Amino acid sequence: MPSTTRPQLALVVALGCLAALIAAAAGRAPDPAAEDPAAPPASERFGLQHWPLDDAAARGRVVYEEKCSGCHGPEGLGNGDAAAWLDPRPRNFQAGRFKFRTTPSGELPTIADIAHVVRCGLSGSAMRSFPLMPESARNDVAAYVRSLAEFGLVRAEVEYFMEEDDMTLQEVLDEEYDELVPDILEGAYESVWPVSVEQRPEMDADSIEQGRVLYEAQCVACHGATGRGDGSSSYHLRDWKDAPILPRDFTTGIFRAGSAPKDVFLRLRTGLNGTPMPAVYGSDEELWHLTHFILSLIEDDLRAEPHPVSCDAHAAAGAAR
Numbered sequence: 001m002p003s004t005t006r007p008q009l010a011l012v013v014a015l016g017c018l019a020a021l022i023a024a025a026a027g028r029a030p031d032p033a034a035e036d037p038a039a040p041p042a043s044e045r046f047g048l049q050h051w052p053l054d055d056a057a058a059r060g061r062v063v064y065e066e067k068c069s070g071c072h073g074p075e076g077l078g079n080g081d082a083a084a085w086l087d088p089r090p091r092n093f094q095a096g097r098f099k100f101r102t103t104p105s106g107e108l109p110t111i112a113d114i115a116h117v118v119r120c121g122l123s124g125s126a127m128r129s130f131p132l133m134p135e136s137a138r139n140d141v142a143a144y145v146r147s148l149a150e151f152g153l154v155r156a157e158v159e160y161f162m163e164e165d166d167m168t169l170q171e172v173l174d175e176e177y178d179e180l181v182p183d184i185l186e187g188a189y190e191s192v193w194p195v196s197v198e199q200r201p202e203m204d205a206d207s208i209e210q211g212r213v214l215y216e217a218q219c220v221a222c223h224g225a226t227g228r229g230d231g232s233s234s235y236h237l238r239d240w241k242d243a244p245i246l247p248r249d250f251t252t253g254i255f256r257a258g259s260a261p262k263d264v265f266l267r268l269r270t271g272l273n274g275t276p277m278p279a280v281y282g283s284d285e286e287l288w289h290l291t292h293f294i295l296s297l298i299e300d301d302l303r304a305e306p307h308p309v310s311c312d313a314h315a316a317a318g319a320a321r
């Protein structure tokens with residue numbers, strides 16, 4: 001890029017002065033914060049660097065900056081240096097859409113859910129596992145990741161006020177902010193029903209057959225008759241960023257967040273936020289039948305080694321948030 005020449009610079013400076021003069025002449029109200037020397041300008045009061053962190057999240061930020069920001073980005077926006085080469089892309093944590101949870105559709109995950117992903121990784125993606133990271137560090141980094149999500153939800157709402165109601169950042173902070181933060185955080189953790197993953201019936205021929213019937217009614221359009229992810233609508237699916245996304249091919253045996261029956265059951269019960277994969281309605285029994293049918297589609301020679309026991313879905317229902 002050619003560097004700016006001196007005459008161009010002079011012109012820019014002159015235009016800047018002119019704009020300031022015009023603004024002053026038009027009698028524009030001065031920034032209220034500028035009048036009160038005690039109040040820092042809004043931009044210095046609102047931003048990730050000012051977001052309050054508890055002790056665990058503050059420790060987690062150090063771990064995050066060392067191990068995660070290269071992919072997930074310095075502010076968790078999914079835009080680290082490596083991101084452009086990855087498919088699927090690293091998650092933008094500030095968007096608040098987490099796929100792998102024990103919490104109901106649309107909600108944020110528990111800290112235990114995030115720590116579980118860190119421990120076990122996500123098969124078929126660049127998200128590696130961190131089995132040797134001490135458990136305390138995994139919990140800390142998970143707490144920080146969830147703070148990023150909370151900040152992101154609040155930030156989106158602040159921006160919404162600024163755009164839709166034509167407010168300045170200062171006005172939003174003065175007039176809306178104190179109510180907005182608790183409202184948003186409450187909404188993100190609204191529901192308290194526990195996701196039960198106990199009492200799995202036997203995976204026998206009868207259960208698989210009942211699962212097949214449910215699958216044909218509810219899943220074929222996306223996942224296809226043989227479960228290869230090639231149903232009639234599979235090529236038109238898009239995620240929340242409007243990027244194309246394919247349904248999972250069950251025959252490969254690669255389930256991103258684990259192929260233990262409990263893992264698959266949880267994915268059905270909660271859905272994958274931000275993707276067309278919906279939370280499936282039905283009784284626990286029906287979801288187990290579906291789980292069994294899906295697992296029966298894995299080709300025999302592709303059956304993965306079972307995960308280490310500690311990577312099986314944790315029954316984190318009710319775990320500390």
Ligand code: HEC
Pocket residue numbers: 063064067068069070071072082086088089090091097098099100101114117118122125126127128130141142145256
């Ligand atoms: C080499 C790149 C890379 C690194 C390093 C990395 N991630 Fe990821 N991560 C990804 C990708 C890619 C995905 C998305 C996978 C998908 O869409 O299924 C992801 C997804 C996740 C998710 C899943 C969120 C959800 O939707 O439920 C969590 C949580 C996560 N990463 C946390 C971390 C943490 C914490 C660290 C650091 C300890 C980390 N990641 C390091 C690439 C990376």
Ligand code: HEC
Pocket residue numbers: 099214215218219220221222223237245246247248254255256257258264267268272275276277278280290294
């Ligand atoms: C509207 C399309 C659509 C429908 C209907 C649908 N799915 Fe999905 N499903 C998807 C997409 C897309 C993904 C992949 C999401 C991703 O890559 O993050 C997916 C992923 C999955 C996964 C993978 C979880 C993992 O850990 O990898 C399972 C299991 C699953 N679907 C089961 C089902 C079952 C069972 C039904 C029917 C009750 C169903 N799906 C209905 C689109 C759909």
